[in-house]
Structures are given as structure tokens and as C-alpha cells.
Amino acid sequence: MGDIPISDEIVMTREGYEKIKAELILHRSEGRPEIARMLEEARGFGDLSENAEYHSAKEAQGKLETRIQWLEYQLSKAKVVNPGDIDPTRVGLGTTVTLLDLDGNNQLSYTIVGSEESDPAANKISSSSPVGQAIIGKGIGEELAVRVPKGTRKFRIKDISVLPPR
DSSP: OTTOOOOOOEEEEHHHHHHHHHHHHHIIIIIHHHHHHHHHHHHTTSOGGGOHHHHHHHHHHHHHHHHHHHHHHHHHTEEEEOGGGSOTTSOOTTEEEEEEETTTTEEEEEEEEOGGGOBGGGTEEETTSHHHHHHTTOOTTOEEEEEETTEEEEEEEEEEEEOOOO
16 A cells, blocks of 8 residues: 555544543444344244344344454554653643634533544544544644635634643
8 A cells, every 4th residue: 555654553532542442342242142032033033034033133143243353453453651751831632622612602522532432412523523633732822724625614723721631
């Protein structure tokens, strides 16, 4: 693939790592047995070639196994960011940044997280999102323009903080 280095790591916060791990444990301990129960029940309905319940359970099994493999991959490549290693003077993974929207003169606060942890409703944005990419590495007082789906917005970085580990 040319000269472009491909990172073998998936950088995430401790909270994100624990969330993925908990989901994996749940799928393995409850999801798989539930699918097995559904398959067994569907087999009791007769001819498998025309058994909609069986085909539905097999499809659910495939989706579950795909998700389990994805979670296992994420954890195998995870590089957890230690709060003590975060530079509090620069926006980075694990920091919470307060932005002043220079167009609307309102404040926004986001925690920068890995892509699997992204939850815009909880003000957690991915470092690979348009805003995340624009502010990574910036310091307090810096101004920037970010292309978002509704056009371009201008921001000033007002504050950066690092939350202590829980």
C-alpha cells in the first residue's frame, strides 16, 4: 500500500476501553446463549429451508459474531491514553475543550475521545470528526475555522482541561 504508514493502534480513553470490554463480555455471556436458544426453538418449527424464525436467528447470530470480532479487534489494538501523559496545554484525546463560537458567541464544551467512544449527545466527539481534527494539537487562545455540514464555523479555544482518572 505505498509509503503511507498504517497505524496498528486504536487510541482510546480508559472509559472507552472499559465500555468496549463490558459490551464484549455481555455479548459472549448473554448474547451467544440467547441466539443458541432462538436457534433451538426455531429448529422445532420444522423444515429449516422454509423456516423464517430459523433464518432470522441465523442472521442475528451472524451480526452478533461480527460485532464480537470487531470488539475483540478493537481491544487487541487498543492503546489506552493515560491521563498523566496528556499535555494539558494542547487539545488531545482525553482532554475537555471549551470553545467559543465566534459566529454565535456561545460556548461549547467537548471531550475528545476515540472514534468508538463518540457520543455527540453527551458532548463526546471523536478525534477524527471534522471539529476533532481541526482542534487536535491546538492551544488556548488559538482561533480556527471548521468546515461542518452546515458551512464553516469559527471558534476560539477558551479552555483545555484533563479530567482525573475515575
